[in-house]
Amino acid sequence: MKKLIALLLVLVMAVSLVACAPAANNNDAGKATYAIVCKDASNPYMARMVSGFKDACKALGIEAIEKSPETTSADDQITIINELVAQGVKGIAIAANDAAALKGAIEAAKQQGVVVVTLDSDTEGSQMFVNQAGVKEVAQVLVDSVADMCGEDGGEFAILSASSTATNQNAWIAAMEEILKDSKYANLKLVETVYGDDESQKSTDEMQNLMTKYPNLECVCCPTTVGILAAAKVVADTADCKIKVAGLGLPSEMKDYVGDDKVCPYMYLWNPIDVGNCAAYMIKALADGKVGAEGTSFTADNTKTYEVLKGDTAATQIIVGPPFAFTGENIADWANVY
């Protein structure tokens, strides 16, 4: 009897697990598969990027898989890369959570013939970085908006970033610090850079800490969509708070906060859908051997022509587009798009 119960329980468990799982993907059906690996789950910016990636894959007749790590630490992304290689995917686009730690896994993937590109956030070992916007351009618009929001007389400002190892945010912040050395910005004082890890709660806590710590703070610059939303909410919920919020934000999330007389007079972003879209075409172009050396240009299957530039971390990079400004006038229209 005991034997029976034991066996039965195990069987029921195994069967129910199989039943819960969706059908296996059939890679050997001849259809190639590309995968996109996000920085974290439940990030609306990443979700837009994924939708662009999937659309492009559909147009190319390629199966698309989306994977998000459990936490923002690098080893979860390593696990995901290894799983994808084991499944036999042909290309991986990854938004890296660490500039160095993924290298081993990426090199192993490339040895198995998988094309690996980075998008949004770069990492060592990647063949091509699909850069949403040039680092200097982003840093320049961010510094200029801070200067504008602090006013003629300048003042104190802080940066609320994503995770401390995120390659893209770090590159922008480094470039901002470089730009700030210009005598033109001498009256702007960066008091501190804090990290909200792209988590709502942590970003909110960090923002509140900043406000307590620096009573003379005039502006907070958030080069991340999660951070800017948290910061804008905190400021809007605090009575008589004069702090202005600048940075990069998603129009649909920020529509209540953007406007001349609001917390955030204007903000910047590019189209994340385009970034994801471009990454899929880039994997295809690399797989087809269409991409030449640095300094050459080529036309991808989306009929757009890209120039191959020297990469900062990856071997090479392409730049999708310049940052776009969202103001009180256009925010309502864009909020419906992404």
Added chain:
Amino acid sequence: MATKSGRTISSVKSRSIKDLVVRWEFLLVLIFLGVNVMNICLSPNYLNAYSLFTNINNFLVKAYIALPMAYILLLGDIDLSVGGNVCLSATMLGIVFNETGSIWLGIAAALATGTLCGALNGLILTKFTELAPMIVTLATNIIYRGLSERILGDGATAGMSKIDWFFNLYYGRVGVVPYMFIIFCVLAVVFGLVMHKTVFGRQMYAIGENKKAAAYAGVKVEKIRMTVFTLTGLVCGFASVFYCANLGSVKSNVAEGFELEAISMCVLGGISTAGGKGTMVGAVIAIFIIGLLRYGLGLINLSGQTIRIILGALLIAVVLYPTIQEAIKNRKKAAK
């Protein structure tokens, strides 16, 4: 022979087939086979040896820690500080390497840090025996990770992956078998032999069964607890070396949740958190059940969150199994 309280007092173990079938390890083997069959059915790529070992490597760092954790649970103790310990050891490895340029000094620093952290746990718990291990190690976990945050700030150390042999500690293989897997096998056998074939092992069982009785029987309870906690620390330092070889850079959020993973592996393996029960064989099978189930579900692209739910459900189902069995037995008795 059963007394009124329902406990068996016979000292002779019966070896009937019926007993074998209901033994925990047998159940685990069945689940292990079930998981593998399921994985093979779900994904045609599962049986690729190269990929399989790549993904086994992924959970071996946690598996290293599960081995001494089995000892700790066997004693009736618990160590929630192993995640923080690995994090701090890895931090020291990175910092010492960045400062001196010598990876050997870095490794020495990691091993020393791990051992010291473990010894500190042991010291507090053996000097103040009235303190609950869960609370003490919960606190030291926060301290160790906090220290790492103080040292690293928001930054990270890097550059370790540029040393080939160090990089190969994690990525190197003999044929398709990674070094890490071979090391795990050796460690598992050593830990298993010590647990089941030595006086030290029997004393651990005795302490877990009844601390006072063991002490009256002449077992140096606190000395053994101290040794086991220190050993756990050393293994954390050892594991952190491989962890660094994998990542090549250290940040203060590494090894988060390792303590719970290691404990779940042991508990699924039949090592009771109340102490005195379980075998190393069970723990090792459970390590592979959890690791391979996670891999298989990852292969069919279930989200990480869903995988966690399934693992949690499995853990509860398996741990409940003896209780259900007992209930059925009692009902049958009552029916008679």
